[in-house]
Amino acid sequence: MSGPLELFASCQPGLEPLLLGELSALEIEGDAQRGGVAFTGDAATVQRCGLWLGTASHLLMRITQFRCRALGELQRKAAELPWRQWLRAHVPIAVKATTRGSRVYHTSAVEERVENAIATALGKAPPKAEPGDEIVAHIHVRFREDVCTVSIDAASTPLHRRGYRLDGRKAPLREDLAHALVLASGWQPGEALLDPFCGSGTIVIEAAAIAQGLPPGRLRAPALQHLALFDSRGWEKTFKERRPAIASLLAGGDRDAGAIEASKANAERAGVAAAITLHEGAVTTHPWLQAAGAPERGVLVTNPPFGVRVSDAAKLVPLYQTLGHRAARLGAAWRVAVLANDVRLCRRTGLVLTTAFTSKHGGLQVAAMVGSTALAERAGR
Ligand SMILES: C[S@@+](CC[C@H](N)C(=O)[O-])C[C@H]1O[C@@H](n2cnc3c(N)ncnc32)[C@H](O)[C@@H]1O
Structure with missing residues (x-):
């Protein structure tokens, strides 16, 4: 060629x-x-x-x-x-x-x-x-x-299908969007990361792979393998490339037992289970969201339940408010990144969040909102 x-x-x-x-x-x-x-x-x-x-x-x-x-x-x-x-x-x-x-x-x-x-x-x-x-x-x-x-x-299946998520719970986040949210949050390997609404675990699993220096495409068939351009010797060398692994505290939580089971199975398949701590329980019961229970610094990166209909959104206001209050208690050395379809609902957290990116997910417009854990005065309550 x-x-x-x-x-x-x-x-x-x-x-x-x-x-x-x-x-x-x-x-x-x-x-x-x-x-x-x-x-x-x-x-x-x-x-x-x-x-x-x-x-x-x-x-x-x-x-x-x-x-x-x-x-x-x-x-x-x-x-x-x-x-x-x-x-x-x-x-x-x-x-x-x-x-x-x-x-x-x-x-x-x-x-x-x-x-x-x-x-x-x-x-x-x-x-x-x-x-x-x-x-x-x-x-x-x-x-x-x-x-x-x-x-x-060059790829036979879309790149966001990493191959670890055979077990997706209701409304799992696409792996590429989870990856983008982790990057946009500013989280760096070595920092703690918490997703208290982890569902099938996509966000923590993507972060764990980054922390361990593992490439996102490690479980997939290599690009070009199905085409005449495939260079098997070159691939053997490329596949061995790894970035340095940096120990990081990574935690997920979900009130749904099935979601925690799915997260465990997905993390096993992704080869990062040992790096993640999972907690079954409502957001208010997560050990890191109890007084003085969290690492000193880190980033709360999450995709809370979506409010698709107006009536759903109204019902979710208390949950988003709780998220904001609990995030604020993590202290000033923590930051927040939330991916949701309803920016107004995100504002009800009371946190001062700005839009890092907007995108599409399952036909819905979504926004990744990032900010500190400081609560705004009189914010949307
Ligand atoms: C939009 S899904 C998260 C999807 C996830 N990012 C994934 O990739 O699978 C929201 C999750 O929040 C959980 N959830 C809802 N209310 C909760 C609460 N009060 N405390 C903890 N988890 C809750 C649901 O069980 C659901 O798994």
Whole structure:
């Protein structure tokens, strides 16, 4: 393959600056754009990114871009591409097209033409992905104003699916959002971290992996493994990379026994169970939220129950107020980060919080609010 690969790490909206920071920690210079970060690199770069990026959802390799105004032209140009360099003939493919402002607008026809082109280039049609297939080469064809861009996803499944959370409780937080919240909270390995509404444990598990220097993609199939670009020798070296482990006190709590069981099982699978203390009980009973029960300094990072309907939000006001009061008692050396769908509800904590990022979660707009443990005078009560 000649020249560097043109790469785009996509992320949930609002996470672009955090993703740019993660790339910079890998000494990769990127250009933050809406929906992700563009950068260049080789197959080794792709494999490192697949291993280390905690806030990305996809890793796209742009293989070509050309002007195109007709389906016949698309099939001809797509058939000239060196698909054998990228695809393995036995790996199922899924071609997905999107179009906007272009003469070519029929997405199913675009998908069919690109599939035909691939079959021509490979000498036979690769299998088409079926629902439930784990190993799939995802090919994205994007038409914007008559410019066609073709990309291949370097990962077979989205990067936020780390592989440890087989057991998700109700409304588990996506792993990339949990990772982003931990980064946005300003928590550093070595500091204590508490999530008193831990559900399936995602936030503490992501933090524990960071503290132990473990890459977010360690449990997944390596990026590129399903493609012809995979470099197994390079991967063996990349996979051994670890950051220094720094002992940190990490605690989770939830009043639901099933949630604590799920957190334990997930933490075991993630290989971080020994680093986390879990407590079954209401937020008010967490040992760290009792007088003088907490480490001297740390960060309370949490995703409390969401108030989706107005009536739910009203019922949740006392819980958010309790959270604020308990957080305030942790003292001035603690900080707070809350991810919720209702900013007004967050304000009812009485804490002075500012928005670190806004994003989407399960179709809802969510905000990550961060601040100190100081209570505002007369705040929303
Ligand atoms: C939005 S979920 C947290 C999801 C979690 N971040 C995850 O990734 O799975 C909120 C959690 O708060 C718990 N919860 C609700 N009220 C509580 C209370 N008073 N004390 C402790 N936990 C509570 C629920 O059982 C639920 O697991």
